[in-house]
Amino acid sequence: MRELENPEHRRTLTAFSKEVHFLGRSMEEIRKRLQTGNRQSQGYLERGHMMDYAQRYCDAMEKLRRALAEAGVRATGMRGLVQYLGAYMDSEGYQELQREVKALREGFSRVEYCMLIRSGTIRVRRYEGEKDYSKQILATFEKFRQGDVKDYRHALTEEPVAAHVEDAVLHLVSKHYKELFHELDLFFSKFIQFEDETILRFSKEIQFYITWLDFVDPLKAKGLPFNYPRMCHSKEELHAEACFDIALAADGRKEIVTNDIHLTERERILVITGPNQGGKTTYARMLGTVHHLASVGLSVPGKEATLMVFDNIHTHFGKEEDLTTQDGKLQDDLVRLHRILTSATDRSLLIINEIFTSTTLDDAVTLGWLMMEKIIQLRSLTIVVTFLDELATCGETVVSLMSTVEEEDPLIRTYKILRKPPDGLAYAMHIAKKHRLTYDALRRRLEK
């Protein structure tokens, strides 16, 4: 993985992997058609495709070998690849393939024929220097040119519309170039299975790593740090520095604010309160994704991290907006919560976001307490995002965090999530003051 962080290598391998994968699939299809005796596979067009794939295959191999030789590789895995490539490409079979493709291609590049199309009938002859009509027209009227004019050419595809017509035309052409087309026939039967199995498998497996690194690269370029975390078991302290939510970062529209995570050995539950739109959900999601990425062996956002090896991640994200189904929602919340709490262990990661929003505050507090009790017993690593301040003070394993705002202007969010006891009211007072709607301010305004 770390060798692949070299962008040069990665570019080479990405291109190679894509190309070879495509060629393998295409040849598979040709062979399938051949077996089922499909009429199409008898045609010259199919042979043409096969020749093309063979050429692209050779080109891709050549390119990979050259690139790897130039860049130089150190990792054992990569050195093995280079060795295999060398042996394969020096083999007589491969050499022959390469030679014959080249010869065919040269032959066909010299072919130029004329079609005479008249009401549904095509006749074909070799091209014999007939004059280009367009050039003659332009030459006649060029002298009136006053300046640049529009390009009226349509972007027409050069792909044939009906393969069988193109095939028929090629059969007509083959009568004028008998030898060349005979060579093509021989080539087709000889090299119908030209791809190498090992190469195909390699091109497929490398994709996983490449895709992730390609995704991470532009983020790194923006100065966002990534690291390979140290993994630990549930009893140790957890730590992540300058971490961020990768989904938000990939979105690219917002300035990314990084946050730290720190939990001592005893602390297992994070409760986040504070003003809305302050980054609470983002923080919760961040904790989840960081753990998930680490568990599949990829690099994770942040400067450095010590994360927990977990058995499962359970999430519960409430949907606040959906008012129409309020009746069923509380029930739904509880059913889901029940399912989570019964399957979670002390090695699980729980993310519970805005639960119990569809009931009265009293109810919510009561239910919240009950839920917290359960979780404390479970000792799962848990993060709870909630508007219920009460939940943040349920014991020594619970850490209270808050989303914060600028002191001068309470409408500006800092998106920093800090360790802080809950104080929902203070924020409300800030806003009120700003709008001169605090008790004193409102009194003064109403006096006038």
Next chain:
Amino acid sequence: MKAHLMFRNRDFIVRKHPDGEMEQLIADLELARILEHMSRQDKIVQGVCREALLHPLMAREEVGYRQECVADALENPKIVRMLYQITINTETRRKKTWSWFSPHYLAGTFSSAVRLLGLYLEMLMELRMVADRHLEGLRSEGFRNLMILLQEELDDAYFARAKGQIDDLKKSDGTLISTQIGNYLQGVHYVLRKKEGKGHWKKWFFTPSYTVDARDDAGAKDMDKRRERAINEATNALAQATDHLEGFFTMLRRELAFFIGCINLSETVGEAGMPLCMPVLEAMEMRDRSWQELYDVSLLLLKGSKVVGNDLDVKCKSLYLITGANQGGKTTFLRSMGQAQLMAQCGMFVGARAFSAPIRRGVFTHFKQEEDKNLRSGKLDEELHRMSGIVDQLDAHALVLLNESFAATNEREGSEISRQITKALVESKMEVFSVTHLFTYAASFATEKGVQFLRAERLENRERTFRILCGEPLRSVFGEDLYHKIFAGESEPFTEGGTLPAVVSQR
């Protein structure tokens, strides 16, 4: 092919978005009416003449070339109008035959273009015939060269070849396409080829063939696409050829339009019985001016009868201070000056019996705007802002026409501002004509060199002649006159003089 009637060796360009700054100049000098009579509602003529008037030529050689063409056009109005009419007819017929060059239907574009080319060839033939018949009568370099160009480029052989190609394209006896081999043997790089006359059919008759089955829809569609690919380039060539020709006729019309404008205006002015003359333009460094019966062409066009002209003959002046009676023809005089300068520098005749002046690097006007008492406080600010905008555009040897500028304050302040601005302009090699009633301002230049004082004439009996004569500023202004005139005869206060200054008549 270029007409090059406006310049000896370059095209005349009419910019698509004329700048708004010029609007003020047009309004101040009342050029709109002149343009109206030049164009007689032809938008092309209007646009071209506007462009020519507002972008004065700076080289005497260029002015000379155009003056010669204008003189030729005035002597041979019929030939010029005939040529111009051909360009208009072409445009009219083009619009009629026009079927939109569809971005989706290639074959449609192909046949439209072939039809259009046929039309253009006809119109080119008409041009050729005018050239054949009338080359003899023309004597200017520009018009003679155009006629010779038409004869040489559009000779009989050319018409034969072009017509042959177009007729051939109209036939539908099969499409010949050359093809190369693509990466998987598919045909690529289709090129439409010319079927060589003799032996063509014999040669192709015995070649192997493939016929698409009548029920084979995909095959039929494939055939259409083949033809489309083949005519793609050719259609482009044809469509571009029509563009070239459209461009040619547009260019020709544009080049001729200015001369149509000149012919129109000279006819109108001639009917009113006022003189026109080809001006003499001196080098930019010169500071001499001389004219006889210089008059406001726009005022003439408004009235339709004779207007008062002025004479002048001075040397080495760069500041002209014009004072005198209100409603005495000062503004009219300033306008006639500005008009003449612009018309002269675009190669036209001017409204005078004789006119000689140095070439100027543009004409700039700063005229007092309509009074608005409510905005008085902001007015001087507005005027200075406007002046500053003009100063941004000035280069040495520009002509600046000031009309009661900076008077929106008391005489002392206005005079001092005016004096400083004027002095600075003149010392920076500008030529300034300044109409003012600010005595202090005018008098402050009494001892300077290169200053010419002019004054609106007033007779003993308080009658105005609307003539501008040489004369120092007088301390008292004749506003009282106006008062008397307005309050004397209540019914028709302005009849006695017989001539109405433009300023009054507008109110």
